[in-house]
Amino acid sequence: VSINSPAEMLITGCLSRCGLPADADTIRRIRRAMSIPVSDRMRPLPGAVELLAEIRDLGMRNVIASNTYWRDADSYWEDFRLLGMADHVDGIITSVDAGHLKPHPAVFEMAMRWADVPAERCVVIGNREENDIEPALALGMRTILVYPDDPKPAASRAHVTAPDLWACARAIREMAG
Incomplete structure (x- = not known):
């Protein structure tokens, strides 16, 4: 399964509908923004x-x-x-x-x-x-x-x-x- 298809198609489609460019750097920045960082209250799994x-x-x-x-x-x-x-x-x-x-x-x-x-x-x-x-x-x-x-x-x-x-x-x- 190519990850470029679902994620990039979704991002590219949204950008296109808004009339914005869908270059690789913009897609990367949107992916980063969509990622949820670990909270300082989270802990690793035991072990x-x-x-x-x-x-x-x-x-x-x-x-x-x-x-x-x-x-x-x-x-x-x-x-x-x-x-x-x-x-x-x-x-x-x-x-x-x-x-x-x-x-x-x-x-x-x-x-x-x-x-x-x-x-x-x-x-x-x-x-x-x-x-x-x-x-x-x-x-x-x-x-x-x-x-x-x-x-x-x-x-x-x-x-x-x-x-x-x-x-x-x-x-x-x-x-x-």
Whole structure:
């Protein structure tokens, strides 16, 4: 699914109806304005900071890949700084940056290129089988399906399923050997 279609068509259509130019910079600025920043009252999911620290302690890179119509990596960096997590993150890739929504492989391929790591050395932690696990497996990545807000899945093709981020940290440790 190309992210350029739905979001850019919506923005371009609105601008055109108002007689305004729909250049790339204007579209980017509107996307940024439409993104809702993290509130200083929000907190990371339990175990999130510890998971990111564990990944770093194991010598791995933390690249966040987010599926979104509106938000680019710069928006997310602001959030991670506000949450006190930016020091634990190496890179952020969004669907906006990749030009496609997950499950398109472009999001995962962009993250791999950024991290400079081949697929077989990547571990994708995701909460959606169809958007995170399936495309990662298709590229040859290892996978962890986490379900902190959902019931335990009846089945998953993920290498590991985890009820929370603490369990993800344990799984990463085991995968690292």
